Amino acid sequence: MGSALVPGFPSTLEWLNAPAPPVAREGWLTAIVFVNLASAWSVQALHELQALRARFPGRVRALAIHVPRFDHERDPRRVIKRAHQHGVKLPLALDADWVAWQHFGVRAWPTVLVVDGDGHLQAQLEGVGMFAELERRVQAMPHDAPEEDTPTLPRRAREPEMPLCFPMGLAVTPQYLYVADSGHHRVLECSHAGRVLRVFGNGDAGFFDGASSDASFHSPTGLGLLRETLFVADSGNHAVRRIHLRTGDVDTLCGNGRRGAPKAGPVRDPRAVQLDTPRAVAAVNDQLYIALAGDNRLWSFDLARVSLAFRAGSGAMDVKDGAGKSAAFAQPVALAAVQQTVYVCDAAGSAIRSMRDDTVQTLVGQGPFAFGNTDGPRNIAQLQDPQAIALDPDAPLLWIADTGNDRLRSLRLGGGDLTTHMLPQPLHGPAGLAVGAGAVWIADTDAHAILRVHPKTGAVQHVPVGE
Numbered sequence: 001m002g003s004a005l006v007p008g009f010p011s012t013l014e015w016l017n018a019p020a021p022p023v024a025r026e027g028w029l030t031a032i033v034f035v036n037l038a039s040a041w042s043v044q045a046l047h048e049l050q051a052l053r054a055r056f057p058g059r060v061r062a063l064a065i066h067v068p069r070f071d072h073e074r075d076p077r078r079v080i081k082r083a084h085q086h087g088v089k090l091p092l093a094l095d096a097d098w099v100a101w102q103h104f105g106v107r108a109w110p111t112v113l114v115v116d117g118d119g120h121l122q123a124q125l126e127g128v129g130m131f132a133e134l135e136r137r138v139q140a141m142p143h144d145a146p147e148e149d150t151p152t153l154p155r156r157a158r159e160p161e162m163p164l165c166f167p168m169g170l171a172v173t174p175q176y177l178y179v180a181d182s183g184h185h186r187v188l189e190c191s192h193a194g195r196v197l198r199v200f201g202n203g204d205a206g207f208f209d210g211a212s213s214d215a216s217f218h219s220p221t222g223l224g225l226l227r228e229t230l231f232v233a234d235s236g237n238h239a240v241r242r243i244h245l246r247t248g249d250v251d252t253l254c255g256n257g258r259r260g261a262p263k264a265g266p267v268r269d270p271r272a273v274q275l276d277t278p279r280a281v282a283a284v285n286d287q288l289y290i291a292l293a294g295d296n297r298l299w300s301f302d303l304a305r306v307s308l309a310f311r312a313g314s315g316a317m318d319v320k321d322g323a324g325k326s327a328a329f330a331q332p333v334a335l336a337a338v339q340q341t342v343y344v345c346d347a348a349g350s351a352i353r354s355m356r357d358d359t360v361q362t363l364v365g366q367g368p369f370a371f372g373n374t375d376g377p378r379n380i381a382q383l384q385d386p387q388a389i390a391l392d393p394d395a396p397l398l399w400i401a402d403t404g405n406d407r408l409r410s411l412r413l414g415g416g417d418l419t420t421h422m423l424p425q426p427l428h429g430p431a432g433l434a435v436g437a438g439a440v441w442i443a444d445t446d447a448h449a450i451l452r453v454h455p456k457t458g459a460v461q462h463v464p465v466g467e
Contacts, residue, residue, distance in 0.1 A: 024118065179443070279291050312360050323357075350370065
């Protein structure tokens with residue numbers, strides 16, 4: 001490879017945050033990454049590419065092209081929201097109809113095309129190790145480029161300065177509401193009226209244990225309560241953290257800040273454990289279940305024995321039932337647990353699953369590319385990119401944040417139907433749910449807001465967290 005001249009970008013590409021750049025530039029190596037911004041793998045690839053560019057500022061240009069999986073990802077406003085949420089700072093284009101994908105012969109997310117200064121394709125990189133190969137090629141560049149290639153500042157406005165920034169995980173007790181304020185890298189303890197009582201985390205993206213004001217998180221997502229402990233899926237740090245609510249102190253249950261594959265067994269050193277993008281946690285009977293969106297597996301941490309155990313998932317992104325490694329998940333992002341059953345929200349599979357005795361069964365969903373907006377019996381019901389679930393303590397219901405459809409929905413357990421709950425106001429990318437204190441609490445993530453819904457009347461109240 002290296003003799004083929006790369007074609008120019010097709011005119012159908014919509015550049016969202018910068019003017020359309022050239023495919024190549026003399027004196028530079030150009031990395032064009034094809035991603036899906038809902039994919040944990042793709043987001044990790046973008047972060048690695050941005051880090052590489054920062055290490056070699058005069059050698060490599062970096063451009064990103066988002067290719068949608070779901071219908072809602074064809075909306076440029078939603079794409080730029082995801083880019084802001086994940087801290088994407090590269091020129092970003094939307095390939096709404098997969099024209100560029102086919103134009104360049106791309107086969108998988110993420111893929112990096114490496115183009116030399118003369119516009120010739122040097123490599124098409126996929127899978128594990130692709131950034132090690134890209135770094136090798138960047139290091140081989142003879143010298144820094146003669147001219148700077150600083151991307152033009154985004155044309156579209158940044159997210160507004162608000163008390164919350166992309167809130168996600170929620171947990172509720174009879175007295176308190178807990179919020180994973182993901183974009184501000186912190187966790188909040190609030191009254192039900194929205195008054196902030198305590199802040200856990202100093203607001204900087206980091207990985208430090210200690211007192212509430214000294215500790216730091218990086219893009220916390222899921223929350224799980226067990227007695228006097230609040231567990232946090234600290235996605236950006238590839239770790240599970242623990243907030244001791246009596247003291248406010250934060251420590252690390254497992255994870256070391258680097259993406260990797262965990263190993264089953266006793267955990268003698270929490271920082272010796274590697275996880276791959278934990279998105280959700282759920283605690284029941286001294287077992288903390290952990291959903292790893294990066295490797296499509298479920299694990300559990302035995303809080304009494306201090307040990308880690310594999311539960312289910314082959315690692316392949318698929319919606320497949322079975323026991324242990326025979327099952328497959330498609331990016332598990334939310335969990336809810338009761339007694340011996342764990343419910344799993346598969347975002348990329350638009351599916352709701354259950355796991356009992358490590359055996360996985362699909363309740364709603366037909367596969368990674370089967371999605372829609374259909375109520376009714378489970379064999380025909382459809383979701384689109386759901387991001388959160390919560391069990392109702394007063395009824396056999398599983399509440400669902402159907403993010404791609406901007407809907408609040410519920411699944412009646414025991415074989416019942418999927419139902420949409422029509423609300424008097426629209427939702428905006430809801431990605432967090434909790435049920436308790438007589439309400440359904442929604443993290444209206446893209447609106448940077450928390451809503452309180454009366455489950456019977458559908459009445460909605462804005463919860464003025466920190467306002």
